[in-house]
Amino acid sequence: MLVVMRDHASQEEIDHVVDRLHEAGAEAHLSGGAVKTVIGVVGEREVVYSLELEGLPGVEEVVRVLKPYKLVSRDFQAEDTVIRVGGSVVGASDAAMIAGPCSVESEEQMLAIARAVKAAGANFLRGGAYKPRTSPYAFQGMGVAGLELLREAGDEVGLPVVTEVLDVRDAEVVAEYADVLQVGARNMQNFMMLEELGKMRKPVLLKRGLAATIDEVLQAAEYLLKGGNRDVMLCERGVRTFETYTRNTLDLAAVAALRTLTHLPVIADPSHATGRRELVAPMCRAALVAGAHGLMVEVHNDPEHARCDGPQSLTPEQFAELMGTLGPILALDARRWGSAA
Numbered sequence: 001m002l003v004v005m006r007d008h009a010s011q012e013e014i015d016h017v018v019d020r021l022h023e024a025g026a027e028a029h030l031s032g033g034a035v036k037t038v039i040g041v042v043g044e045r046e047v048v049y050s051l052e053l054e055g056l057p058g059v060e061e062v063v064r065v066l067k068p069y070k071l072v073s074r075d076f077q078a079e080d081t082v083i084r085v086g087g088s089v090v091g092a093s094d095a096a097m098i099a100g101p102c103s104v105e106s107e108e109q110m111l112a113i114a115r116a117v118k119a120a121g122a123n124f125l126r127g128g129a130y131k132p133r134t135s136p137y138a139f140q141g142m143g144v145a146g147l148e149l150l151r152e153a154g155d156e157v158g159l160p161v162v163t164e165v166l167d168v169r170d171a172e173v174v175a176e177y178a179d180v181l182q183v184g185a186r187n188m189q190n191f192m193m194l195e196e197l198g199k200m201r202k203p204v205l206l207k208r209g210l211a212a213t214i215d216e217v218l219q220a221a222e223y224l225l226k227g228g229n230r231d232v233m234l235c236e237r238g239v240r241t242f243e244t245y246t247r248n249t250l251d252l253a254a255v256a257a258l259r260t261l262t263h264l265p266v267i268a269d270p271s272h273a274t275g276r277r278e279l280v281a282p283m284c285r286a287a288l289v290a291g292a293h294g295l296m297v298e299v300h301n302d303p304e305h306a307r308c309d310g311p312q313s314l315t316p317e318q319f320a321e322l323m324g325t326l327g328p329i330l331a332l333d334a335r336r337w338g339s340a341a
Ligand code: PEP
Pocket: 102, 128, 132, 183, 184, 185, 186, 207, 237, 272
């Protein structure tokens, strides 16, 4: 349920509504625009619906939201969420380019790639230290040593770092090193983990599950916002279909749909969606045209010898060439790479 306050409702009036909600055992989540405050009410349906809030001072309207997600919806917050991480910004007209290797492999590898993607204009550095591998015999990531190398490389070039939390038991340690916590496709509906990350105050990049509907993505994000974490970006990384030529099927309609349904930034990951290096650049361009607020692209200085996802990784040269083609697309609707620098 949403309580829409009148324009310029006083703080006292807002506090009064919030107090009533708390007394009834419901949660109040505030979304404050310059003029209007909307209070998202979360709690047991019977309790919430029995509250009589219409007559309270400053209340303009009480809206019953039938969608299963509320805080992530545009009804709760009309304006795009803008997330600031270090010197980088994502959301509204600020776009993110999150680039780096699939997994952290060594200091030399991480530094070489970090320098290359930074020079080409990326505003976030990625690299996995805990890898969700289909085979238990495949490289599982370097763990804490990998987090250290990622952090070092990010600091060296001045980029915030994004890395995956594979297990809720690692959340604290990953948060010590990372600026953005990635929830991988395989964990999108790990509700216990979402609850834990919702309590933390670190931005989260939530990837779409392998076979998750748009509705399920939004409900997963709702867990994070319900916990109080507002800095959440969604990531379309392709879904499973009958097609096997590409690793997954990049669902660009989902990008456009999410832009209408939620205020959260939407990122597209053509690397994992296609699994093929030659398809990454065209799908990056298409995703930006579809309205994505950013891209995640795997880059490796020696893709042939990459320990993970080499076939979909761009070389630094290919990445720089790609970046050159994306600026004009962003400029078409007055967007730019979101960097405070
Ligand atoms: C990744 O980004 O390295 C990754 C494993 O992605 P996904 O969870 O989308 O498969």
